[in-house]
Amino acid sequence: WNFPGSFRHLYNSSTKYRDKIGHGFDDSDKKAAWLQYGCLDPRNQEQGMFLSTSRGTVFHVDLRSRRGKNGGGDITMHQTVSEKKVNSVSLHPNGTTLATAGLDAY
Numbered sequence: 261w262n263f264p265g266s267f268r269h270l271y272n273s274s275t276k277y278r279d280k281i282g283h284g285f286d287d288s289d290k291k292a293a294w295l296q297y298g299c300l301d302p303r304n305q306e307q308g309m310f311l312s313t314s315r316g317t318v319f320h321v322d323l324r325s326r327r328g329k330n331g332g333g334d335i336t337m338h339q340t341v342s343e344k345k346v347n348s349v350s351l352h353p354n355g356t357t358l359a360t361a362g363l364d365a366y
Contacts, residue, residue: 297348303355308336310358312349316342318360 294314301308301320309321320337344363351358 296345299349299351302351302353309333310349310351312346312360312362314345316340316344316346316362318346318349318358 295311296314297312299310300306301310307322307324309323310318311321312318317338317340319335319339321333322336323333325334341360342362342364346360346362348361349358350360
């Protein structure tokens with residue numbers, strides 16, 4: 261099934277899917293993931309987007325690149341930043357500091 265904000269497809273590393281935006285994003289055995297939060301890249305709001313997931317990852321999508329028949333862009337950064345979901349993400353105006361908020365408690 262597919263919840264609002266969830267990934268409809270996560271593509272494995274097979275070259276068969278290399279033109280899809282989800283290519284190589286998920287190599288785990290976990291079945292479900294969803295987008296937790298998204299915001300436009302403040303450096304140029306029409307060209308990029310930061311997204312966080314229920315798996316504790318953050319990624320950046322370059323919307324200028326429209327690969328595949330459905331478009332969508334390239335994933336230009338993908339990092340695991342938490343063992344739990346990341347509730348929000350924000351890029352500082354200096355363009356080099358990325359802040360996240362989630363369920364981790366230290």
